[in-house]
Amino acid sequence: MxxxxxxxxxxxxxxxxxxxxxxxxxxxxxxxxxQERGVMCAGYTKSIKWPAKHQFTAGMVGQSKSRASHQRSTKSEDAGWNHFKQFEHTNLEDMLTSSLDSLADGRFVDQEAWADMSFFNSVVDLSSTSESLPSLINPGTCPELTDGQFATLTTSDFAENARQMSFVADRSTSIPPIDQGQNLRVATSSLYNLAHEETELCSHFFKAVIPLFCVWDNIINPMRIMIDSLWQHSAPLRHVIQSMSAACLSKSLPRMKSIASSQHKMAWACLKDCSNRSLAQDDRLIAAWLIGHTYSWLHPQNLGLDIFDRIQCIVQNINLREQNPHISFSFFQGAMIYSEMLLAFMRGKPASPAPQNEFDSEYQKTTEPSHPWLGISCETAQLVTQVGHLIYEQWRRQCLIYGFVDDAEMEGFRTCLKQARYIERQLLTYTPGQAIVSVTGDSNTNEIDLQKTDEAYRYTGLLQLYRVFPDLLMERYTPLDKEKFLSVEPPTSRPTRQEQDEWLASLALYILEKIGTIPVESGSRCLHSFVFVAVASELRFESSRNEGEYSQDTNQYEAFMAKATKTSAIDIAQARQFIRARMSLYSEILPVPKTGHIFQLILKIWNAMDEKAGFVFWLDVVHRENLHTLLG
Incomplete structure (x- = not known):
């Protein structure tokens, strides 16, 4: 045996x-x-570990049990069923399939459903149960996959075969644990940014942009009240306030520049095809005005003329006002007064100006606080606007003159001079009591700040008239007395060109003296840029040409140089430094490219004055250097 x-x-x-x-x-x-026993070899399987604490669905176990019943004995089948009985009640299949479908559709999986990622961290171990569950490892049930084939499985393939659960891993391959927080954190962060960026930008608008944009701000600010009640229901308004917030953040966060530009385009896309009648709604009008004004925030040379002209036509349309009594036309009237003042020196009078009517006078007689964008009185703003139209027209006429002046050009000059005299009288007879300036309740801006700014604008308007129309200055020339500046007396003498320049320089210094008493924190700083540009061309040092006028008279030359050295040169240098300091601060406080653009214009004016002997007017520099922008 x-x-x-x-x-x-x-x-x-x-x-x-x-x-x-x-x-x-x-x-x-x-x-x-x-082979010796003459039976079919069942084949080989790779070692895969499976956690015993996780469960399959009843359907999956049923399928496995059905497959095993055709291949194994009743004893092995019962052993396998009993061993995996604990997985019966968790719907893992549905969770996998729905999750993969969500990913394929570009949606995120519910965070709570995947909060417990320990399932993926566990090492799968089936070696201890393979003999009792042959249905899960039988190659006849599911074909064996190589590593390369497994790598090429798509999401849909994975979802389709998730029921079979017969993944084959190489024996030498170890499955590294998956960081349960890494992918979840990335998905959650991206989802948060996409979902909340709009909310964050809108919140920043109310918190930081409105106080920067308005001359004064508090709970009765009509801009704040209007936008707060409309922005959630108005797509163009929502886009434009996001654009403004992103523009203000672009200096610190450069990526916000593209967001500001795209949101601005989306806002205008919502309105560009609207008729004037459909545009006559509070949310659309204020969105359109903000779009027009913030063009220069993104592209300083873009004045937004087309948009402002459309709004002006709507605001001045009597029929639209009668048909829409619920629209805040008085608010938009004040806004357009402000816009026209900023545009006047850049483009002159519009080709087809909107007709004026009694609505203007009614708005000026109101006792409400000054407009949050305007700050100064409407009368001052409209007078400065007329100055701008006149100055631009005369400057343009002067640029177009070639050779000798003909009679038509002389007649045009006489007409402008007549208009200039009328505007001068209006500015001189203006009294502070007429200014619609009241206590705003803003902790940073008080009534005195607005009154000083209002006065600075009036004096700046007169400064421009006296520079472009020297006949007006000759008709009232007396040594400058700050206390009696508005009181016009008969001239004491006919001033020379040098005396006119000194008189205008003294007036420019007086204007800056008023601005210098206003704190930097005051909201009226929004209005100071125009004043700085307008007075910049008066802050000139005496040139060699002026010195040559006195070269033949030694006593006069010494007296001139002593005066220039002890007073004029020092005062002008200090005035320039004051403007540099203020504009540098404004560039940080008002972080939009336009502020730096205005600062660059001022520096270009001074460079031109210092390099070239003779008079340099600031509008010459604006057009020569292509530095057009809204000066506010």
Whole structure:
């Protein structure tokens, strides 16, 4: 009787040998033991670990049980079923399938559903249960996948085969644990940014942009009240306030520049095809005005003329006002007075100005606080606007003159001079009591700040008239007395060109003296840029040409140089430094490119004055250097 062969327990053989706890030589495609017995070798499987604490769905277990019933004994089937009975109640299949479908659709998975990521961190171990669950490892049930084939599986393939759960891993391949927080944090962060960026920009608008944009701001600010009640229901308004917020943040966050530009385009896309009648709504009008004004925030040379002209036509249209009594036309009337003042020196009088009517006078007689964008009185703003139209017309006429002046050009000059005299009288007879300036309740801006700014604008208007129309100055020339500046007396003498320049320089210094008493924190700083540009061309040092006028008279030359050295040069240098300091601060406080653009214009004016002997007017520099912008 032959001795019985001894076979030790197999741990890595074919399924047939492992089921009988026999050693397998692991020959391929069929082991020797199966060949000797004449049975079909069940094949080999790779070692995969599966956590016992996680569960399958009842459907998955049922499918596995059905497949096992055709291939294994009742005893093995019962053993496998009992071992995985604990997985019966969790719908893992549905969770996987729905999650993959969500990813394929570009949606994010519910964070709570994936809060417990320990399932993916666990090492899968099926070796201890493979003998009792042959249905999950039987190659006849699901074909064996190589690593390359597994890598090429798409999301849809994965979802389709998620039920089978027969992934084959290489024995030498270790599955690194997945960081349960990394992918979730990335998805959550991206989702948060996309969902809340709009809200954050809108919140920043109310918190920081409105106080920067308005001369004064508090709970009764009509701009704040109007936008707060409309922005959530108005797409163009929502886009434009996001654009303004992003523009103010672009200096610190450069990526916001593209957001500001795209939101601005989206806002205008909502309105550009609207008729004037459909545009006559509070939310659309204020959105259109903000779009026009903030063109220069993104592109300083863009004045937004087309938009402002459309708004002006709507505001001045009597029929639209009668048909829409609920529209805040008085608010937009004040806004357009402000816009016209800023545009007057850049383009002159519009080709087809809107007709004026009694609505203007009614608005001026109101006792409400000054407009939050305007700050100064409407009368002052309209007078400065007329000055701008006149100055631009005369400057343009002067630029177009070639050779000698003909009679038509002389007649045009006389007409402008007549208009200039009328505006001068209006500015001189203006009294502070007429200014619609009242206590605003703003902690940073008080009534005195607005009154000083109002006065500075009046004096700046007169400064421009006296520079462009020197006949007006000759008709009232007396040594400048700050206390009696508005009181016109008969001239004491006919001033020379040098005396006119000194008189105008003294007036410019007086204007800056008024601005210098206003704190930097005051909201009236929004209006100071125009004043700085207008007075900049008066802050000139004496040139060699002026010195030559006195070269033949030693006593006069010494007296002139002593006066220039002790007073004029020092005062002008200090005035320039004051403007530099204020504009540098404004560039930080009002962080939009336009502020730096205005500062660059002022520096260009001074460079031109210092390099070239003779008179330099600031409008010459604006057009020569292409530095057009809204000076406010």
């Amino acid at each position: 032959s001795a019985r062969n001894y076979h030790s327990k197999s741990r890595g053989g074919c399924s047939t040998c492992k089921s009988k706890h026999l050693k397998c030589d692991e020959s391929k495609p069929s082991c020797m033991r199966c």
